[in-house]
Amino acid sequence: MIKYRSLIYWLLISSFASICFATIFPFNFTVPESLSWQSVFKQFYWATNIKDYIRNILLFIPLGIGLAGTISIKKFNYYQIIIITLFISAILSTNIELIQILLPSRFSSMSDIICNSLGGALGGILYCWRSDIIHFIYAILRGDTTQINLKQLAIVIASYCLVITLSIWFLKININLSNWDDDYYLAIGSEVTGKTAWKGYMTSLYICDRSLDNQEVIQAFEQTHTFFSQLPSLVTSLVFLDEQEKYSDNTQQLPDLVWQSELTLPQTNYVSNSLANSDDLDYQIHHNKTVSFKREKSLKTEFPAFSLNKKLKQSNEFSLSLTAASNRLKQVGPARIISLAESISERNLMIGQEKRNLTFRVRTPTTGDTAAQPEFIIPNIFDDYNLHQILITYTQGKLTFYIDQPSHQYNYEFRPSTTYVFYLPWTINGWRVNLRDFNLLQSQFTFYGIILLPLAILINASILLLISSNSPYSRTKLH
Structure with a gap:
């Protein structure tokens, strides 16, 4: 004792x-x-x-x-x-x-x-209840139903259902943008710290604080500038047609973007020697009516983008249109095209390039402060040097990506059946979702299968116990 x-x-x-x-x-x-x-x-x-x-x-x-x-x-x-x-x-x-x-x-x-x-x-x-819990687990492992009574099974089943219900509820209520930080900066062409720079060209960036319906998506591709400039929900409008010392947001809701200087970037943030080949040469095919971004040349807001962060956080939805071309097809890091962040590990949103793939991260209570779990991948978007229009919408936990045209789209939905993976014991860092292979129905089938399997085992044990307790042999033995 x-x-x-x-x-x-x-x-x-x-x-x-x-x-x-x-x-x-x-x-x-x-x-x-x-x-x-x-x-x-x-x-x-x-x-x-x-x-x-x-x-x-x-x-x-x-x-x-x-x-x-x-x-x-x-x-x-x-x-x-x-x-x-x-x-x-x-x-x-x-x-x-x-x-x-x-x-x-x-x-x-x-x-x-x-x-x-x-x-x-x-x-x-x-x-x-340590003794009862240990006794119950031991009996289940041995398959000895005589050591278990229906009351114990009923309590376990009710507790399991309660835990699962609360878990699903927690996952569901945390599908939002409520943990966005209002004091993050907007950077274009690199991270806000100047690291993981992107090499390429850009013509425009539009962000509004609501999602677009199907008809509006069509208009956004047919007449991009005209459509977004007339949207009341537009909170960021940046057009890059020529080189300037600084760039002002046409909606006047964003601090001016200025060129970052004195960037000290490790070589490991860029293309390694093993990747260098003829496809990695710097091409100058978009030098007219576009702005070039390089290792030592990226934009960042002079002050935190308070209004942009706050409005997207409050509306809990957004649409983002970006027109850009890569100047190097095998950038790694991922190289940051757009970053709404405080540091390399704290961000609200990020669009990047990893080799030839488009990468995307968005901060939610599920994905965490780094927004890196999961990281969304759309393969082979940057397999040429052409300008690509990328339109991303988010509403009620649903992400939709449109590449170059409305019909070329990829979807992902934040649901308990898709976000539970991160909380499994065997999930490792670097969880990525390839949107070309993502299947919502398959995720739901796996999720509910994992949930229902233990419940089916417990119910089956209850039925076997009930049958054995009502058998003539059991009644004779009890008598």
């Missing part, structure tokens, strides 16, 4: 230390100039990253187990232990979030408090 209590105390102390290290490291506390209760509450925000939800729940489960083990010594019943564990976890999480206000590198979040509290309560549940 003493050894068991020592183990519980060790788990409690080590989990508490791990939580403190994970949440308030590197301990560089600074007191804000104007600190008041009003400013404290304003510091709290709602995190909208599913991975953060999962991490915060898992982080507090060991603490919940340790707390429950410690509290159980006082002879509380199971329900009291779980409630006390939930309360202590909520108090600890709230204090941590308040301390994070003093850390410039951290953010305080109400959703963290909720998830941490749930994690602590879940740890308490696992501790209180």
Whole structure:
């Protein structure tokens, strides 16, 4: 008993230390100039990253187990232990979030408090019913239905359905642009840091804060400039017909774009020697009525594109039209054609070129701050040096890409059945979606198959148990 209590105390102390290290490291506390209760509450925000939800729940489960083990010594019943564990976890999480206000590198979040509290309560549940859980799993693995009763199976089935329902709900409500940052810059021809530069030509960029219907898509290809210039929802209008010192947005909602200078770019961001061949030579076929972008020549807004970011975030939809030509067919990185970002690892949106393929990343609570999971690929768009018009629309979780004409399109839908892949244990970094091969029906079939298989096993076990309990042999044995 003493050894068991020592183990519980060790788990409690080590989990508490791990939580403190994970949440308030590197301990560089600074007191804000104007600190008041009003400013404290304003510091709290709602995190909208599913991975953060999962991490915060898992982080507090060991603490919940340790707390429950410690509290159980006082002879509380199971329900009291779980409630006390939930309360202590909520108090600890709230204090941590308040301390994070003093850390410039951290953010305080109400959703963290909720998830941490749930994690602590879940740890308490696992501790209180640990014997029943272990006994049930052991009986299932052995296939011994005599050690299982219908009540246990009913609880497991109900719990499984609840977890799956909540998981689908979380995936569904996080298909949006709610985690876009308003203070990101717009860069053209490279990342905002000047790295992963793109070599090519561009004639225009239009962005509006709503999606386009089928008829409008046709008009956008037939009369691009006329159509977009008359759209009330247009928030960015840039035309590149000649070289200028800076470029102004025709809608006057975007800061001026100026040329970046003194770029120091590693050779590894570009075409390696193994890729160099006759196709990689710099071609000058679009020098008239286009603007050239090179390694040392890219544009960036003088100030953050606040209005652009905010309007797309609020509308939760957008349309983007870009007319450009690659000047090198095997650029890697991917080379950034358009980037709405803060750094090379934090972005709202990115359009790039990876070898001959078009790449696209968009930030959502599912794809995360880097927007790299998944990265969307459309193969062989840049297999020539011609100008290509790329039109991208987004609405209600649906992405549609049009290349050169309305009939040449690719689709992807953010749904639980398509985004769950990222949360599977065997999913590795670098998850890419080839839109030429994407099949929504196949994704849905796989997703619901994974969900229904455990449920079918549990229901089948319930039926077998019910049959065996009602058999004449069982009744005779019981008698």
